[in-house]
Amino acid sequence: MALAEHSGAQTGVMHYLKNNLREYGLLFALIAIMVFFQIVTDGTLLRPVNITNLFLQNSYIIIMALGMLVVIVSGNIDLSVGSVMGFIGALAAVMIVNLDYSVYVTVPICLVVGGLVGAAQGYWVAYWKIPSFIVTLAGMLVFRGLSLWLLEGQSVGPFPREFQVIATGFVPDVLPASVGEGIAPIFGANRLNMLAFLMGIAAAGIIVWSALRQRARNRAYGIEDEPQVFFVARLAIISAALIFIMFKLSTFRGLPNVLITMGVLTVIYTFLTESTTLGRRVYALGGNEKAAKLSGIKTERLTFLAFVNMGVLAAIAGLVFAARLNTATPKAGFALELDVIAAVFIGGASMSGGVGKIVGAVVGAFLMGVLNNGMSIMGIGIDYQQMIKGLVLLAAVIFDVYNKSKQG
Template sequence: MAVTETPTMGSYLRSNMREYGILIALVLIMVFFQVATDGTLLRPVNLTNLFLQNSYIIIMALGMLLVIVTGHIDLSVGSVAGFVGALAAVMIVHWQLPVPVVFVACLLAGAVIGAAQGYWIAYWRIPSFIVTLAGMLVFRGLTLWLLEGASVGPFPKLFQSLSTGFVPDFFRDEKPNLTAMILGALAAAAIVWLSVRARARHQRYGIEDEPFVVFAVKNALVCFALLFISYLLATYRGLPNVLITMAVLISAYTFLTQSTTIGRRIYAIGGNEKAAKLSGIRTDRLTFLTFVNMGMLAALAGMIFAARLNTATPKAGVGFELDVIAAVFIGGASMSGGSGKIVGAVIGAFIMGVMNNGMSILGIGIDYQQVIKGLVLLAAVIFDVYNKNKQG
């Protein structure tokens, strides 16, 4: 067989159709709504809202990706987020505890909830669908009980800043916000530097198969997007705190999944659990830990959501699990486990978010919105299966 180290551009794009396809889909959807809403979509205020509205979905999608990669599912995340938001409200508003203490306690509560569910799934081999369906009901009920059916709020400024706070401008008092632009430029520079370095390293080992044109265009687009977005945000109120949180988490989880032994082992579990176990991987412990992690991220998302509304309501988090799971599958993860990327899940979440936002601006009724979102999810997965069959 011939060794083809650097494939032609066409064949490269075709074999990586899934990854580029979803990015192209996001761009097309944004362009469509940008035009359809007469430019409202990318107005600084709307763009800021877009990030605030979707932050909690994206944060939970990071944990859900790991859960789905191991071949499981977590239906309880919406209820857990709602419960932890309520817990935070009760601790701050009723018990008058200091915000940092509450923040840490709530993250721990999330971890404990994740552990309680993961224990049955990993060590007792009870299907995750059942365990987390039970969790979904239990924590919805506990939220109602905790709040006694009423909303609890408002929160102090410090807690609100989790979601609605902005990174202040350290340089001057007028718009556009210079700090935001500098941070955006730094992020763009960092991404380019990292990918150039990675490319050089890959070439040294002879494992690079991305054509240079694709590499250059991709980096140019990413830089442009980052600079453009940070400029737009700078002309409004600057970078939202939650955007920084998201960026840090996305980077950390990308690193975890791509470059650490833990990440590699999680993918191995989803790929073939029995083979992974016989290869010396402690499959039950790792599965347990993915649920602990999911619980913590759900807790963080719950607090951010409560902070954004400035009140904890019994309805908080209803239906979140569906958006989160949809984001991960739109992002290319496989139902049977073993595949899927953090970047994909984030893009998947943005696709859902932009569609929600765009359709709302257009005044499309909630009825049609649901139908359209459902069809997009179905189309994305069909596209996946179709591609796989064509290759296989």
């Protein structure tokens, strides 16, 4: 009897795992890859300075992946983001360095121009029904050319300090440094940025709280629940990882500004896609455009907005990228659209639209980032790096398709 009950619970767990393999798979893959590189790089991967670098290096990919997810969910694609990013960086450089505009004037203008670029492309896609692949392929060439023209083929820089902080600045600690220095020895560190450390704990707390709330809701409405084991394990791993990483950051220079930008944007876009009518309609549009239209959804306007949004996020990414390199180069953002698109697909979005999550895209981008970073530390050549990244993308998508076919 006890045995039977046990096996019953077991099949429930297996059943759940099978139905949700995708989400767990992605998380496990990220953890496995991090553990692997942590070992083969003798602990270099998770050194505070490298973690900080990981965030800085991937911030612009993640920022653009947020917009790309929306575009892909709506059933489109944007190949121009790398070029647009470079173009905005160039625009910022020309305005600030060559024309002496204030940073505070330049940044808003750059964001508006990014939105206009998105609007210009979205207009043809949404209202003229020209395939987004073609419109943004054209955009990719046009904006690459425009940044070359703006920069006259030269690198322009350096930027003033106030612009650089966008990417390379750190949030100052809330408490006097002495507090952190007092606590640091407990953890065997030299210094401790209390803001970063406390933020890590707070973020973990919020994640646990919202997960518990979701679980209570599932209970109330009889939705198939994650088995307790998974629920606890998943939350424990995520919270521990979060606190661990924030702790590591706090022993270095604290919270990078871009991490805040990224974090806030991720939260905003998660909310937008999952909890608002706007987000819901984008999923319906990508899932079945005709049905969405006949349900009274303004499909053209939504498509248009998805591209405007993408343009603004590409502009933010362009500013971050230029600030990080402290110069705008004609090559900036070259082929980066492919990394962004790959991140979104690794994160579980579907080419045909209607499927995909912000969290997936962010984790997908991190996965690619850790791969890049780990392989670079190991000294693997760019040739092998490209091949491995390509195969990872293919494997992720095959895994998706296989999973789907098995579920019937």
